[in-house]
Amino acid sequence: xxxxxxxxxxxxxxxxxxxxxxxxxxxxxxxxxxxxxxxxxxxxxxxxxxxxxxxxxxxxxxxxxxxxxxxxxxxxxxxxxxxxxxxxxxxxxxxxxxxxxxxxxxxxxxxxxxxxxxxxxxxxxxxxxxxxxxxxxxxxxxxxxxxxxxxx
Amino acid sequence: xxxxxxxxxxxxxxxxxxxxxxxxxxxxxxxxxxxxxxxxxxxxxxxxxxxxxxxxxxxxxxxxxxxxxxxxxxxxxxxxxxxxxxxxxxxxxxxxxxxxxxxxxxxxxxxxxxxxxxxxxxxxxxxxxxxxxxxxxxxxxxxxxxxxxxxxxxxxxxxxxxxxxxxxxxxxxxxxxxxxxxxxxxxxxxxxxxxxxxxxxxxxxxxxxxxxxxxxxxxxxxxxxx
Ligand code: SF4
Ligand code: SF4
Numbered sequence: 017x018x019x020x021x022x023x024x025x026x027x028x029x030x031x032x033x034x035x036x037x038x039x040x041x042x043x044x045x046x047x048x049x050x051x052x053x054x055x056x057x058x059x060x061x062x063x064x065x066x067x068x069x070x071x072x073x074x075x076x077x078x079x080x081x082x083x084x085x086x087x088x089x090x091x092x093x094x095x096x097x098x099x100x101x102x103x104x105x106x107x108x109x110x111x112x113x114x115x116x117x118x119x120x121x122x123x124x125x126x127x128x129x130x131x132x133x134x135x136x137x138x139x140x141x142x143x144x145x146x147x148x149x150x151x152x153x154x155x156x157x158x159x160x161x162x163x164x165x166x167x168x
Numbered sequence: 169x170x171x172x173x174x175x176x177x178x179x180x181x182x183x184x185x186x187x188x189x190x191x192x193x194x195x196x197x198x199x200x201x202x203x204x205x206x207x208x209x210x211x212x213x214x215x216x217x218x219x220x221x222x223x224x225x226x227x228x229x230x231x232x233x234x235x236x237x238x239x240x241x242x243x244x245x246x247x248x249x250x251x252x253x254x255x256x257x258x259x260x261x262x263x264x265x266x267x268x269x270x271x272x273x274x275x276x277x278x279x280x281x282x283x284x285x286x287x288x289x290x291x292x293x294x295x296x297x298x299x300x301x302x303x304x305x306x307x308x309x310x311x312x313x314x315x316x317x318x319x320x321x322x323x324x325x326x327x328x329x330x331x332x333x334x335x336x337x338x339x340x341x342x343x344x345x346x347x348x349x350x351x352x353x354x355x356x357x358x359x360x361x362x363x364x365x366x367x368x369x370x371x372x373x374x375x376x377x378x379x380x381x382x383x384x385x386x387x388x389x390x391x392x393x394x
Contacts, residue, residue: 026217048329051348052341080341083213084329085297094298099218106216114336118214122224126208128177137336144339149370156182156366163180165208168227 020065023107027099034066036093043087043097049080058087058097065100073108077101113140126165171262172236173201174228176246177209183243183362189381190242190264196388197275201240204232210249213333225253238262244294244361248301263295265303265360265380268312279389282318286355287383289313289326292364296327309358309380316387322353332363335370346371356394358383 024031037059044050044057053076061077064070071078083098091097105111111119117136121128134141141147171194179187194201207228215221228250232239238260241247251261289309296302305311306327310320331345346367350357356376359365368377378394386394 023216026219028218048331048345052344080334080338082293082329082331082334082341082345084293086293086327086329089297089299096298102213103216103218112337115214118212122209122211128181128209128212130177130181141336146336146339152370153182153366155185155369158181158184160180166206168208 018068018070019107020071020104021068023103024065024100026103026106028096029100031066031068034062034095037062037066037095038092039063040092042090042092043095046086046090047077048082048084048086049077052076052080062095062097062100071104071108073105073110078104078108078110113137123168125162126168127163129162132162169198169238170200170202170236172232172239172259173203174207174210174232174239174241174246174250175203176207176241176243177212178243178362183365186242186362186365186379186381189379189385190240192390193264193381193384193388194240196277196385197272202236204228204236204239206231210246212245212249221249222253225249229254229259232259240264240267242360244292245363248294251301263303265295265305265308268305268308273312273315276384277388278316280316280387282313282316282387284319286319286321287313287358288322288353288355289320289358289380290322290330290349290353290360290364290368291326292332292359292361293327293329295360312380313358313383319355321355322349322357325349325352330364330367332361332367335363335367342367343371350375356383 041059043059047056047058049056056077061071081098081101087097088094114137117133118128121132175187211221211224240262241250242264247263254261296306313320328349329345330349331342334341350372357368358378358380360380
């Protein structure tokens with residue numbers, strides 16, 4: 017089964033559900049990714065999914081979709097495009113070190129324990145130039161021990 | 169009134185300020201928040217598998233069952249996930265903003281007003297979209313600011329995305345999107361979401377970034393200047 021099909025299995029949608037898409041491109045007119053990569057059009061991606069074609073991990077929409085639901089809010093069918101993109105990311109294995117650390121913490125504790133996530137993401141944070149923001153983040157610092165959720 | 173409380177992970181960590189603020193506001197208004205026992209992470213936006221994602225919140229609802237009928241969840245991601253997982257609408261999953269009605273303001277003790285100050289209520293995404301889980305009054309904070317004499321700015325960008333959930337993935341995305349909001353608004357930025365707070369705070373320079381609870385407590389006379 018192609019990856020795109022597998023991704024759709026993770027959502028509440030099947031390929032055929034995108035047949036309702038009117039091609040009106042209202043989603044494109046409001047999509048946040050356009051502020052980063054002009055010409056981004058979620059409708060075009062839905063069309064490819066409908067046709068069973070591939071979507072690549074390095075496409076701007078897949079990389080930068082912020083999950084803002086502006087497309088859903090404006091779409092006449094309220095298609096939840098960000099949930100489709102999230103599933104694609106999952107299936108295409110594009111998770112960042114931070115996302116992996118987040119999930120790692122949830123499997124370990126049942127919660128996101130931020131010190132654990134930060135520790136895991138240190139190399140990424142150093143390399144990514146995050147240290148220059150640390151002084152502005154001091155108010156976020158606080159100490160608490162992790163809680164282990166029963167049965168998780 | 170007693171509410172079930174779902175703080176979620178960030179309110180027990182980096183967003184401790186929002187957690188304390190919510191608890192204080194509720195206490196001052198005569199309400200009790202009781203934490204859902206042994207709650208787990210809601211999964212935020214990190215899970216591509218819908219069943220897995222709603223599974224997290226279903227567990228939390230399970231733990232709330234029999235204890236509470238109304239659950240307050242201040243983090244927009246937690247609020248949305250919990251509300252969506254409650255398919256039978258067994259609970260009233262509520263965002264604090266939906267409790268800001270006339271009775272709330274009537275019970276509120278005002279010690280300061282906001283005359284001469286400008287605020288940008290920045291809602292971002294999840295409180296406003298999708299429709300099924302959006303807050304009821306999408307002008308509630310503008311109305312609140314005006315009620316206490318403050319001036320409102322940033323109407324055109326209040327529902328834009330700050331890119332907060334990309335901050336630890338592609339920081340440049342967050343910077344670009346946050347600046348679009350900052351450049352088209354004035355005054356103190358009032359936020360509702362831990363990620364919006366972090367995105368705005370990182371790039372706001374001299375501009376102040378506060379939670380709405382900070383603003384309410386300020387009006388109620390808590391602390392010094394905002
Ligand atoms: S949720 Fe993603 S696809 Fe939809 S408008 Fe936002 S960035 Fe674009
Ligand atoms: S807004 Fe909805 S119906 Fe219109 S093109 Fe986009 S996905 Fe299709």
